Amino acid sequence: MKRVVLFVVTNLAVLVVISILVHLLGADRWLKPHGLDLTMLLVFSAIVGFSGSFISLAISKWMAKFAYNIQIIDRPGSQAERWLLERVDQYARQAGIKRPEVGVYESPEVNAFATGPSRNNALVAVSSGLIERMNPRQIEGVIAHEVAHIANGDMVTMTLLQGVLNTFVVFLSRVLGFVIDQALRRGDDRGGVGIGYFLGSLVCQILLGILASLVVMAYSRRREFKADAMGARLAGRDAMIGALRRLQDIMDSGGVLDNRSPALSAFKINNRSGGLMALFASHPPLEARIAALERLK
Secondary structure (H helix, E strand, O other), X not given: OHHHHHXXXXXXXXXXXXXXXXXXXXXXXXXXXXXXXXXXXXXXHHHHHHHHHHHHHHOHHXXXXXXXXXXXXXXXXOHHHHHHHHHHHHHHHHHOOOOOEEEEEOOOOOOEEEEEEEOOEEEEEEEHHHHHHOOXXXXXXXXXXXXXXXXOOHHHHHHHHHHHHHHXXXXXXXXXXXXXXXXXXXXXXXXXXXXXXXXXXXXXXXXXXXXXXXXXXHHHHHHHHHHHHHHHHHHOHHHHHHHHHHHHHHHXXXXXXXXXXXXXXXXXXXXXXXXXXXXXXXXXXXXXXXXXXXXXX
């Protein structure tokens, strides 16, 4: 709840500051006669920016189940399924949250992810490849890591962060598009906006959207370290380090990543990326995560 209040208040405060600055600089007095109402644009941008993020959050569990054909374990049909439910239940109780739904999806990738609209309405999904290629202690580390994501409220926080950035992307792209259009139509006394506004806004929205994604991914990489640390507290540091080292071995030998739903890649335990694309990676290098865990006391 604190995260929700913090981000909503932050977003509103930033919007208010922008409005004040625009008014003090006199930009609104120049823009309004030319057809751009910044106050209404700010409201429009916030509605557009947050609506998509919250809709995605609300349907996140359904989307994951559909994309990966996840088989939810309601009644354990085997000892392995019973063990999996027990581990998730154990770590959820330790973390002080309601036990999330638990499911398995058929895939050769060695991975797992958590998603859901809230701490007490979440899903932990594990791939069949992970179950086959990791030992029980390593799987415990993976499960603890995913439960940590839920307990930390990472899904909600990421949604709110994306909403804030979306708001600025929509707002600034429209303002820049308007400025570009006015520059192209210099001397034209006709009211309204021209094609320069629409094309300028579109290009600016794409470019600003890329910059916004860098911010989101940077935050995502930071929260992975926190989830690793909490996973170590829940299952033991040896389990967490063992899981990451096993993932590293598998990735080094040509491991498979299942990207049927790219939107969920940020919530998996591993998402390989290197070079310049590391800036767009949702996860830090496994070597850095292992080193951080080894420094934990």
